[in-house]
Amino acid sequence: MNMPLLASTNMSFLQRIFFGNHGASEAAAWSDGLFMMIFWFSAVCFVILMALMVIFVVKYRRKPGVAAQPSPHHNLNLEILWTVVPSASMLVMFVLGFEGYAMKMVAPDSAMELKVDAWKWAWKVTYPNGASSPETKYISFDDNMLALEAGEADALIETMGLEYPIFYVPEDTAVKLRMHSQDVIHSFWIPEFRTKMDVMPNRYTGYGFQTPKLKSTDMVLDQTTMLDIPGRDMWIFCAEYCGDEHSRMAATLRIVPQEIYEAKIKEWGTPKDPIELGKTIHKTMCAICHSVDGSPGTGPTWKSGNGYGFGYDAALADGTTAPRDANYLRESILDPNAKVVAGYVPAMPSFQGQLSDVEIDGLIAYMQSLSDLGPNQEETNEETPEAADTAGSESP
Amino acid sequence: MSYADSNAHHEEGSYFSGPPGMLAKIWQWMTTVDHKKIGVMYLFAIMFMFFIGGVAALAVRYELLDPVRTVQMMDASGEEMTIVTGERLAGLKDIMNARSANEVYNRMFTLHGAVMVFMFIVPSVPASLGNFFLPIMLGAKDVAFPRLNLLSWYIYVTGCLFGVLSILMGGVDTGWTFYTPYSTTTDADHWRVVLMILAAFILGFSSILTGMNFVVSVHKLRAPGMGWFDMPLFLWGVYATSIIQVLATPVIGITLLLLVFERLFHIGIFDPSMGGDPVLYQHFFWFYSHPVVYVMILPAMGIISELIAVHSRKHIFGYRAIAFSSLGIAGVSFLVWGHHIFTAMGELAAILFSGLTFLVAIPTAIKVFNWLATLYKGSIAINTPMLYALAFLFTFSIGGLTGLPLATLATDLHLHDTYYVVAHFHYVMMGGTVVAFMGGIHHWWPKMFGKMYNEKGGMLGCILVFVGFNITFFTQFFLGTQGMPRRYANYVDEFQTLHQISTYGSWIILLGFLVHLGVFIASLISGEKADQNPWGGLTLEWETESPPIEHNFHHEPVVTHGPYDFDKVVPPGWDPKDYPLPANPSSHS
Amino acid sequence: MQTTLDADTTPAPAHIANHPLHWRNRGYAHHFKSRDEDFDSSKFGMWLFLTTEVLLFAGIFCGYAVFRMLYPEAWSNGSHYLDWRFGAANTVVLLISSWTVASAVRCAQLNKQKWLQINLVITLLCAALFVFIKIQFEYIPKLGEGKAPGTFFSYAYAQNPYEVLWWSLYYMGTGIHALHVLIGASLLAWVLFRSWKYQAYGPTEYLMVENSALYWHLVDLVWIFLFPLLYLIH
């Protein structure tokens, strides 16, 4: 079977129902075609069988006084037929499946390699230049949701839903992933590429895909400039069960023109104001567990009040307390189980190796900025590690 | 076990009639070694677990009525606040001692899966109908090891108690597959997970003992004149199942044991942080859990062979092909476990397992064709068992055929761990095994309890279950292909409509089962007395009374005709006037 | 296999001749058609059970093979920590016991009551010796040095980070095996007790002796695999 046949661009009505949107790469379209081929084969088998069943049941239904008519107890030719035909058709499925698998797994050597890190419950993509994406996007609840809230007339809907990180990749490029997990098994699934692969704590896994060319109608909203830019968004889901927030371990893959991609990663690669840095890291990596507005989550909120927040003493699970100073925070990030906050379970993964010193300082500065006890935000506008230490010693 | 002397006196009453007095009766049931009583006790225990699993399923579906949304907004005073909508199970948070509504959901589907698989479906057909009918259909007085049989019932109940205890303590959120390292780290300060794993471990022993008992019984206790190929096909199904149980269950035993040690003492075998390998766990787990799906389906297929032959009064088509395909499925089932972990293994292994998986579909397809050919020129009765058999052909074919894209590598990479898989396995487990089980219960109900059930009620229940089932799960195929991952408490808005349809379907299923429950209770209380052979079956259970006497048969039966010679033999208990035979029976054997 | 009464020549002592448990008075379970059928079924059942036991250990052996492939260093170090002499001693002990238990079956069939009991006693002594060597010379010293499984591992001189896995598998394998030794010994002790008290076994009734002996052979067999894998292959 040749590729173009399966990867036909004319989607049937049914294919649209099954897959909603077109596969984003040739391999994806090809596997959709294969699926449809198996589907039609099955559907034909099924309809024939059910038709026979219904005909038999109607035609030979029991009538009083009428015996079943004799018929052979077996028929070698028939039996050979219905063994060989399924076997042969399944051989075809197997071979094509294998072919499509190769298309999905193998990436050309020249492919751009992205490093994917996973933990409970977030994704992080590191680009070849070492930068990672600080941008996030709200889960799209659109109009539907607005209508629901409309009753509360004055309630100003400021933002909606959780924010999910956006990972940018250039259009029409071969990409390959090198994936690793910090804790349990996750699975990196981009439905539009029709491929997922488990992300393991003890080995690298990966796969490749070819990003599509953008159509002129593909536009997305740039979260930093609030302008429409050419681009196409796709969901990334975690497909391997990994705990409480498994269903919210999502992200967005954004396909953009090469220039935009390059501008973006260049921008992310350059150093930033630590509080801003901390804020973006929080949004992309920590928000799934830690709120900054006091609402409860898997981990303690970072907002101050009720015994939480920078500068306040933390009541620990072992009954002692510890002042939430910079050292405490640093330890909490690198070795979270060393001091566990009372009322919480040691569920936080270690970010040792995941966050650079600069980033940790940024996080601490951000937490500090959230606190009513922290020093003025301007004072922490330093980028050296000492900043955190000074800040720590200042806190009560 | 009583010895030779007990051969002399024969208790001739129905196996039901016990000593007078409630306590004495209960004591007699609890200490009985009679396979029929044990079968009935299994039936009740299993149905109870089905009910628990079903309630959890309804909770799962209820939560999925709408996506969960986290909304941040300003309240009147301009203060930012976060509200969460659609967490329908949040009310259970405190009862279950859970951190979040998501966790409640996760525990619900785990309970649902674990209860349904380990406590309901694996023992379902073999332990209840198998226990009751295997010896009778063999023409024997009991299974080979009656006391062992009772022991395995008690082990089963102990296992279930462990499971229920774990549920009462709040439940576990590992998924029924207990994948490491999640299962060894979640809820680390609680005993619940250990209890649930131990429950599965204990249930394994029950399964092994039942399997051994049946294999030996089939080998050694066939009535005089009954060769291997004179056995009813139900027995072939149970026999093949028993072989799988004996050979696969020990592996899950050691796996779960290692898992418990891993959890309690961190021995590291499955723990990546100590150099252990979580994928090794997955291999071990599926080495058992794949064959076990055929443990679920083979006896169900056996039931279908009986139902279709008896209720269409036709000699089963291709007897030997069906018998051998049972063994074939059992054999090949040990070679395909890897298809559950295509996304966690190397290319070579993936290709190998994909190829082998298709092999297992061939004997299954053969069976389906044979059943259809059996209907041809039959005298097909429309009653509850037959309706269920037809429903089985419909739903199981869908379930099996949708297994093909899962076995195909390229498509499985998309479909793995989505609702497509959920739909697939409900079509084979619920639409296959449960449907066949319900058919079997109706078919043998008169024999087991000596009472007829209300045919109209039974058919109504069957239709409701069938319709509700398809509404619930057919939608899930589309959810899956469109990108809805499984084990998700929250989902993206675009899936809501399909999820809602699915949830409404689950309520129709509930209605159907409640109708069945009513029909059964009514039958037990005021059912019409059943004849010895209400359907005109030719297998040995129809040669004895309904319900059977204590020792099954008044005289040891001698097999003189095949189990499906409907065109030559007037069934026992029937007047030749009421049972017309064809003028010239076919000459084939 | 001999199930007829021919071999029975010596009369039973008067005080137990009519005891219901005495082998002469044994019938067969009522749902069987004959004594042979009963006997064959039980033995068949036992073989099936032994199959499940082998498969249980197969899990351990698989784990062993996988980690040996992953961490050959650690596995080589691991086997060097074990003293083959204790392993070999235990192998000999088990082999002797296998032989005596087989003789015990033969004695039951030939109605040599005294030798049946003597053989069983020797077997039990071997079992005790095995467990003693295991605990005294293997487990206690090793645990004392910190060569313990999983998180209990605290051996300071480990050269390879994965040695802890070796110890985990070592304790799981030998531990489950030792548990089987204890179960087997309990079965044999029960047989010995009934033989001593009722002369319960003889030419027509030696099923329990034979099945317990089969179980004991399995215990032996598993060790025959564990010994080279753990002690000899470096």
Ligand code: HEA
């Ligand atoms: C009763 C239980 C049962 C049965 C019988 C089957 C039968 C089959 N299953 Fe299924 N399966 C499960 C229970 C079952 N399965 C469960 C519980 C899971 C998920 C577990 C979890 O992850 O939680 C699962 C998951 C599962 C996967 C893994 C999916 C994933 O997670 O990525 C795969 C992949 O190959 C698969 C394949 C098959 C195949 C090929 C068959 C074949 O045996 C089907 C053969 C049947 C037919 C083919 C149809 C009948 C034939 C005809 C109508 C004739 C015409 C046919 C032809 C011409 C071919 N199954």
Ligand code: HEA
């Ligand atoms: C035998 C197996 C079996 C059966 C029968 C069912 C039955 C049902 N299951 Fe399933 N299910 C599984 C096995 C089964 N399930 C497994 C293994 C999983 C995977 C778990 C995991 O991921 O870990 C799963 C997961 C699963 C999910 C996916 C959850 C997720 O991934 O997030 C869903 C969602 O819709 C679901 C729904 C249902 C529904 C609505 C039914 C309904 O059909 C239930 C209907 C039953 C009732 C309503 C009970 C009524 C009974 C009575 C009233 C008693 C009557 C008594 C007599 C008749 C005597 N199940």
Ligand code: CUA
């Ligand atoms: Cu990460 Cu699910």
Ligand SMILES: [Cu+2]
């Ligand atoms: Cu499978």
